[in-house]
Amino acid sequence: MKRLVPFVVALVYLASLPAPVLATPGFGFGDYLWFQPGSTNLNGTLRRYDNFSFLGSTTAGSGMGNQYSTCQTNLGRLPSGWYDSANGHMVDNKNGTAIDGRAWGLEDKVCNGGSTLRTELFIHTEETVSNGQNCTSAPDDPHCWEGTFDYASQGCVKVSHPTSVSTLHTWWHSAAIGGAHSTAYTNILYVSTTGPPS
Amino acid sequence: MRSVFENPINLLARLIDGVCELCSTNLDTAVRAVPIPKIGDHLQPGAPGSCPTMSLWGQSSAGGRPLPRPVHLDRREPNGTDWRIVAQDVCCGSRQQSVAMRTQLLVLSLGLTWLAMMKTPRRQFLKLVGQFGVALSKQRLVVGIAVLGVWSLSCGDVATPFNGPQGQSPTTVTQFDATTSTTESSDLGHVVEVVFGSSSTVSSEYMVVDRQLELPTSDGGEASSITLTAEPHLPLGGALVPSVVPDQTGSALFYTATENLLDIEAVAPGESWGVPTIRRFDVATGADEKVLDGGYAPTISHSGLLAYAQDVNGEYRKEDGHLTRLAVLDGSSATIWTGEEEARFTPYGWAGDILIAYVTGEGESLSVVALDGPGQLRQLSAQGYIGAISPDGTQVLLIELTVSESGSLYSLIKVVNASDGVVVATYEPSRDPDFAVILGYGGDWKGQRAVVLGPGGFAVFDIGASSISPVGIFQLSFEKSEGALSPVWLLDDSRVWTRAMVSTDKGFAIAGVECNIVRIECANVSDLVSSDSAFATVGNMSRPQP
Numbered sequence: 001m002k003r004l005v006p007f008v009v010a011l012v013y014l015a016s017l018p019a020p021v022l023a024t025p026g027f028g029f030g031d032y033l034w035f036q037p038g039s040t041n042l043n044g045t046l047r048r049y050d051n052f053s054f055l056g057s058t059t060a061g062s063g064m065g066n067q068y069s070t071c072q073t074n075l076g077r078l079p080s081g082w083y084d085s086a087n088g089h090m091v092d093n094k095n096g097t098a099i100d101g102r103a104w105g106l107e108d109k110v111c112n113g114g115s116t117l118r119t120e121l122f123i124h125t126e127e128t129v130s131n132g133q134n135c136t137s138a139p140d141d142p143h144c145w146e147g148t149f150d151y152a153s154q155g156c157v158k159v160s161h162p163t164s165v166s167t168l169h170t171w172w173h174s175a176a177i178g179g180a181h182s183t184a185y186t187n188i189l190y191v192s193t194t195g196p197p198s
Numbered sequence: 199m200r201s202v203f204e205n206p207i208n209l210l211a212r213l214i215d216g217v218c219e220l221c222s223t224n225l226d227t228a229v230r231a232v233p234i235p236k237i238g239d240h241l242q243p244g245a246p247g248s249c250p251t252m253s254l255w256g257q258s259s260a261g262g263r264p265l266p267r268p269v270h271l272d273r274r275e276p277n278g279t280d281w282r283i284v285a286q287d288v289c290c291g292s293r294q295q296s297v298a299m300r301t302q303l304l305v306l307s308l309g310l311t312w313l314a315m316m317k318t319p320r321r322q323f324l325k326l327v328g329q330f331g332v333a334l335s336k337q338r339l340v341v342g343i344a345v346l347g348v349w350s351l352s353c354g355d356v357a358t359p360f361n362g363p364q365g366q367s368p369t370t371v372t373q374f375d376a377t378t379s380t381t382e383s384s385d386l387g388h389v390v391e392v393v394f395g396s397s398s399t400v401s402s403e404y405m406v407v408d409r410q411l412e413l414p415t416s417d418g419g420e421a422s423s424i425t426l427t428a429e430p431h432l433p434l435g436g437a438l439v440p441s442v443v444p445d446q447t448g449s450a451l452f453y454t455a456t457e458n459l460l461d462i463e464a465v466a467p468g469e470s471w472g473v474p475t476i477r478r479f480d481v482a483t484g485a486d487e488k489v490l491d492g493g494y495a496p497t498i499s500h501s502g503l504l505a506y507a508q509d510v511n512g513e514y515r516k517e518d519g520h521l522t523r524l525a526v527l528d529g530s531s532a533t534i535w536t537g538e539e540e541a542r543f544t545p546y547g548w549a550g551d552i553l554i555a556y557v558t559g560e561g562e563s564l565s566v567v568a569l570d571g572p573g574q575l576r577q578l579s580a581q582g583y584i585g586a587i588s589p590d591g592t593q594v595l596l597i598e599l600t601v602s603e604s605g606s607l608y609s610l611i612k613v614v615n616a617s618d619g620v621v622v623a624t625y626e627p628s629r630d631p632d633f634a635v636i637l638g639y640g641g642d643w644k645g646q647r648a649v650v651l652g653p654g655g656f657a658v659f660d661i662g663a664s665s666i667s668p669v670g671i672f673q674l675s676f677e678k679s680e681g682a683l684s685p686v687w688l689l690d691d692s693r694v695w696t697r698a699m700v701s702t703d704k705g706f707a708i709a710g711v712e713c714n715i716v717r718i719e720c721a722n723v724s725d726l727v728s729s730d731s732a733f734a735t736v737g738n739m740s741r742p743q744p
Contacts (some may be wrong), residue, residue: 005312006309006313006319006578009305009309009312009313010309011308012305012309013302013306013629014304034485035278046575052528064599064607064636065607065636065653066653066654067653067654067673067679067681068638068651068653068654068681069680069681071437071683071699072437072638072651072681072683072684073435073436073438073558073562074437074438074558074563074564074583074639075561075636075638075639075651076681084377086467086517087517096558096560097560098560098561098563099560107467107517108462108516108517110433110667112680112706113680113699113701113706113729113730114436114706114729114733115431115432115433115704115733116433116435116436116437116733117433117434117462118562119434119520119542119558120542120558120559120560120561120562120563121561122561124559124561128625138605139455139600139601140599140600140601146601146605147605148605149601149605149606149607152607152636153561154561154562154563154564155561155562156561167492171356181727184467186498198663
């Protein structure tokens with residue numbers, strides 16, 4: 001009987017280890033993003049998580065100027081809540097009418113406190129289809145990250161080029177997160193001044 | 199409560215965890231206690247244009263632990279008066295991580311203790327360790343296991359400073375504006391405190407509450423209250439244009455409602471979550487009947503043409519792009535004015551016989567188009583908002599974005615001819631810093647004066663034959679403000695009506711607000727009511743009006 005005790009202890013120890021989880025984006029798997037709006041629409045924070053563990057953060061913007069409600073389409077930041085992937089989901093080389101390059105499509109969301117639907121939302125930067133820069137049209141080329149004002153959006157979450165978008169892209173495709181292209185995922189982004197409820 | 203810095207065991211736990219993170223437990227309290235620096239105070243000299251920095255030491259209110267809290271003065275705002283302070287604090291590990299790891303360590307230490315108590319396994323273990331050149335005695339082994347056990351039991355302290363919900367890390371960086379002059383008025387910029395008091399009305403002629411609105415009488419007498427049959431509901435375009443539109447004679451109201459409305463969150467992509475319908479309320483008889491299905495955002499011309507957005511699917515479908523065509527109803531016959539082109543069109547209003555409309559693109563980008571008739575579409579602005587149509591219906595006030603030399607976004611204001619798009623006046627606000635802000639849409643233009651949505655309020659301009667002159671920027675100030683909501687109506691030269699949105703414990707609330715821009719004062723003119731029942735607005739953007 002005594003000989004079995006080490007094995008029992010080992011089994012108890014192994015049982016106490018967290019079960020391995022499938023690497024899939026989404027809050028249900030602990031692999032998600034949290035966008036916390038800042039004091040202005042240009043200085044929010046986008047945090048990355050893996051298995052509920054904080055990995056890192058970057059500055060991100062959403063909305064124009066400041067003090068516009070989320071119900072002001074095309075002006076205010078995106079509404080609070082959980083977002084599924086949508087709008088073509090994540091692609092590396094989006095060739096859109098207003099957004100190119102690496103982009104994470106987000107589902108439509110009813111604004112906070114109103115009935116206005118916010119649509120056409122993405123997490124993106126300002127880059128070319130091939131993820132480069134083309135800074136030819138002044139003063140604000142949509143394919144060029146010129147400076148802080150580029151954090152402004154009409155509702156999307158915007159991150160800087162090249163570092164932040166590359167970090168986000170690497171996180172998404174990492175083995176721990178397992179994000180694929182053009183694939184539907186649930187609850188990949190949480191937007192709120194406070195973190196997501198457990 | 200012990201802090202991780204006071205407890206070496208916890209500090210050891212932190213290091214071994216290797217999951218140090220930045221957090222800001224109670225940081226607001228700490229940093230706000232620091233006097234707001236004045237320009238030039240406490241600053242380390244930096245190169246021109248660089249970010250000045252400084253370091254301060256604060257005191258956390260979390261158990262009174264003395265933590266070094268570096269505070270960085272991040273950057274100076276363009277107007278030279280606002281400062282953003284970025285502060286950061288260091289702690290680590292989430293509660294969930296801590297609990298999981300401590301449980302494992304406790305089980306492990308119990309197992310090792312048992313092994314150490316037994317002779318044979320202990321000898322084998324010491325022999326095994328000795329193969330790695332580690333001189334481990336029985337006493338050292340017991341002490342090590344004891345430390346491990348104590349550590350695992352005491353590690354709960356590591357988790358206690360974290361205030362966030364389980365499973366998430368604490369805030370990494372807290373940022374806030376330390377504003378030194380927001381309540382001051384300059385020549386053009388004003389912060390106007392909104393005085394909230396009780397009001398004799400809930401709804402108004404501009405705002406619908408629970409399907410009810412007030413109809414003004416032509417002789418200025420007491421308004422009559424009417425109740426619509428359906429709830430006005432305009433989820434697509436509702437911020438850009440009113441939900442309820444009086445016709446050219448005032449004898450009827452056209453409005454958008456939604457049938458078979460479902461919670462969009464509960465609907466799968468591609469599935470219907472509602473059917474838009476346009477309804478007509480007859481003011482004289484009170485009859486309220488459906489005009490058509492599958493369309494929304496009606497707007498009526500001076501000659502009675504009714505333009506609307508016709509959803510290509512005839513219903514709202516989740517994540518399908520919400521493509522529309524622009525249709526014009528003349529009597530009972532509808533004509534598509536956008537031809538085969540499908541985009542996200544939203545009719546704004548009529549400039550005489552020219553239909554002005556928005557096109558919403560990726561990222562909610564907006565462009566402005568004019569339609570002279572079926573298939574005759576012109577672009578007025580590649581990226582811009584409509585401020586208002588001139589009273590005579592010949593011109594359009596446009597708001598476009600530009601960037602200053604110092605790298606700030608602000609709005610450029612233009613007046614263009616509706617007939618040919620020629621720019622007849624432009625206002626470049628760079629000489630008036632108060633106006634170098636981002637302006638919105640949903641405004642009004644009466645006589646020589648125009649108003650548009652501004653940051654937290656509205657902006658007023660005087661418009662001449664070839665010039666635009668700023669009158670003032672008015673930011674509404676009130677407790678728990680969520681800002682002003684479009685539209686903004688110019689009641690006369692000195693009075694402006696808009697809506698104030700307030701965050702309350704029970705959600706959001708809205709009140710109609712009237713401001714006097716001469717006396718610089720604002721007060722609510724309708725009661726503060728739940729935003730769920732008071733989101734629809736009334737107005738006709740088309741000009742001219744009889």
